[in-house]
Amino acid sequence: MNLINAILQGIFLGAFYAVLACGLSIMFGVMRIINLAHGDLAVLGAYLMLVVVEHTGVSPLIAFVAALPLMIAFGYVLHVIVLERSIKSSILTPLLATFGLSIVIQNVLQLTFSPDVRSLGGSAGSLTTASWQVVSGLSISALGVVILAVALVVFGALQLFLSRTRAGWMMRATAEDADAAELIGINSKRVYAGATAIAVAIAALGGLFLGIRSVFDPVSGPTQLIFAFEAVVIGGMGSLWGTLLGGLTLGVAQTLGAQIQPQFAVLGGHLVFLAVLILRFGTGRVVLRTA
């Protein structure tokens, strides 16, 4: 029973990692950018929601809806004024630019909100505590189910967007060959900015879940980035469903590791990540796949 419970909790945890990883995967798949500020963008989103919650007393879910347009706009502008220039110069520049962005976000958050640990869980009401007992010793938390359901909806919606809409085809075309895309009239800069906007919006969703299920402070970002990055790599870089699978695998590996010994939780995830890295080394295909 303990094992089943661990796997089940691992899937819920993994769904959270998958949401965190989703935006990272999009940006890598479309622009070949590894966004080192991705975790910080999630934390930035969480703080934004915290401000809304503290000023209006609404639930964090409504605060997320309020923060979403801001995060989308932030992502778009971020691409236009920072990332677009950096991808033009060399492959290392975006890495440096997003690393710098990460530091800037952390310090702005420190200055504005102090280094205190915060959470959105307290204002989320019964969502954080509700659970269903399936059998004795095995219960399912409402929050876990919500996160898993949202993760499936997000990945499903992205799949539909990329495979069914003209904008999605344009995004895939630009990811495959930006130069050729320009030659048929696609504004690659705008497509990239759109991809960044989507990625930052989903990062904010990750920030919401982070804030509800646990706590965050201004320097929580890099830890979230590591988990998101591991999920992306385990799932095969640039592959959408692979990222979901990678997140779930990471979550299960961590809870199984914790079964052996509580300190082994994070280690379990790292070991799976390293194993995948070694197995894939040299054979990694990096294109934005939809299936």
Next chain:
Amino acid sequence: MSLLSVDGLDCRYGLLQAVRDVSFEINNGETLALIGANGAGKTTLLRAIAGAHRPHGGRITYNGRDIGGLAAHRRVGLGLALVPEGRRLFPGLTVEENLRIAARGLGRRWTVQTVLDLFPILQPRRHAVAASLSGGEQQAVAIGRALMGNPSLLLLDEVSLGLAPVVVDAVYRSLKDIIAEGATVLLVEQDLTRALKVATRVLCMLEGRIVLEGEARSLDRDRVVSAYFGLRRPA
């Protein structure tokens, strides 16, 4: 007034000068063939006109407007379309998706349906991903994709490259249909006979310069060949 006029164009890759002081014009309804050996600068010239290569100097005027500073995607909006060397399809997209993302100017001559009518071989492959197509099918999609933008000037870069002769014949038959409808075409072609057959006017490039220019029917083959290889440089 000419549709496209190129004036004193210089293109460089670092220190290498690929196009040197090239000037020419294309009038509406003309088919201009650009010939020359490998490395003569033909592809670079076409890419510069399409906006994929930033020229070092010179002017490109299209419909009376200086387009030298416009991004490639803006030039497509003005009616320029390039079928790039190597076809450059989006391999993960289907034939239809490749065509539909290039659609511009609704209700005009070229739609997915009319492109499929022009290239009947694509009809059964409509939902196949581009990566699974044969070379000839890929070339057809590449030309069709450019047509989807309903261009007033079509730039074709080595459409016969790497294709079997039978397939090249089929591609050129379709091309003749397009030209017969009054399209303005600038095409790069290695095959001299084919170029002279399809074009109204021929430009021959050598080492980045235009060394010979004339009406296709008035040019005699020997003169073209010597210009092509630089045997006898016209003064």
